[in-house]
Amino acid sequence: DILMTQSPSSLSASVGDRVTITCRARRGIRNYVAWYQEKPGSAPKLLIYDASTLHSGVPSRFSGSGSGTDFTLTINNLQPEDAATYYCQKYDGAPLTFGGGTKVEIK
Amino acid sequence: EVQLLQSGGGLVQPGGSLRLSCAASGFTFGSYTMGWVRRAPGEGLEWLSDINNSGSRTYYADSVKGRFTISRDNSKNTLYLQMNSLRAEDTAIYYCAKAGSISWYNVWGQGTMVIVSS
Numbered sequence: 001d002i003l004m005t006q007s008p009s010s011l012s013a014s015v016g017d018r019v020t021i022t023c024r025a026r027r028g029i030r031n032y033v034a035w036y037q038e039k040p041g042s043a044p045k046l047l048i049y050d051a052s053t054l055h056s057g058v059p060s061r062f063s064g065s066g067s068g069t070d071f072t073l074t075i076n077n078l079q080p081e082d083a084a085t086y087y088c089q090k091y092d093g094a095p096l097t098f099g100g101g102t103k104v105e106i107k
Numbered sequence: 108e109v110q111l112l113q114s115g116g117g118l119v120q121p122g123g124s125l126r127l128s129c130a131a132s133g134f135t136f137g138s139y140t141m142g143w144v145r146r147a148p149g150e151g152l153e154w155l156s157d158i159n160n161s162g163s164r165t166y167y168a169d170s171v172k173g174r175f176t177i178s179r180d181n182s183k184n185t186l187y188l189q190m191n192s193l194r195a196e197d198t199a200i201y202y203c204a205k206a207g208s209i210s211w212y213n214v215w216g217q218g219t220m221v222i223v224s225s
Contacts (some may be wrong), residue, residue, distance in 0.1 A: 036152070043143075043202055043215035044152065055213065087152050091210040094157065094166035096142070101151040107117035 006099030023088035116219030129203030
């Protein structure tokens with residue numbers, strides 16, 4: 001099975017900051033990575049798929065990059081409503097493993 | 108409106124069984140892969156299972172293989188997860204989800220809580 005190693009596990013940043021979250025796969029998975037946002041009491045929401053394609057309705061301050069083994073989610077101009085836990089997911093084939101999550105707090 | 112409405116959670120004793128349902132509306136259910144994901148208390152998201160659009164192919168995480176069965180009834184626009192031999196560690200919020208063109212999930216159910224406890 002391919003683990004998705006996500007880092008950091010948590011971070012604290014100020015409104016307006018740029019935040020970067022990374023996921024690393026043990027072997028190449030092309031661009032088969034999605035990113036999700038989860039807030040307490042709500043179902044996860046898709047942000048990015050195919051490593052860099054912004055899902056419909058997601059603010060443009062969210063962006064994704066990477067291919068192969070290393071992937072990045074970037075949040076530019078961090079907003080208070082971005083406080084949440086973020087997960088990467090690989091989907092090159094079962095198991096469709098999620099990363100361990102990154103909790104983003106606003107200072 | 109695209110929607111997934113879940114039902115069937117609750118409290119069950121260890122070793123017991125439960126069936127979760129996920130009723131879809133607002134899209135052509137039979138055209139899409141569907142899946143189940145859970146989040147245990149204090150833990151991250153865990154992918155459990157996927158089923159292709161026709162139901163002919165299913166996939167499972169090792170943690171539930173042999174105990175859980177995913178199925179679908181395209182005539183009823185409904186996805187199911189039959190959970191047998193439940194353990195305390197299966198306690199979690201369970202989500203059904205609709206896949207996009209590949210198995211990234213663009214629509215999620217509201218979640219249903221399953222508690223396995225004596």
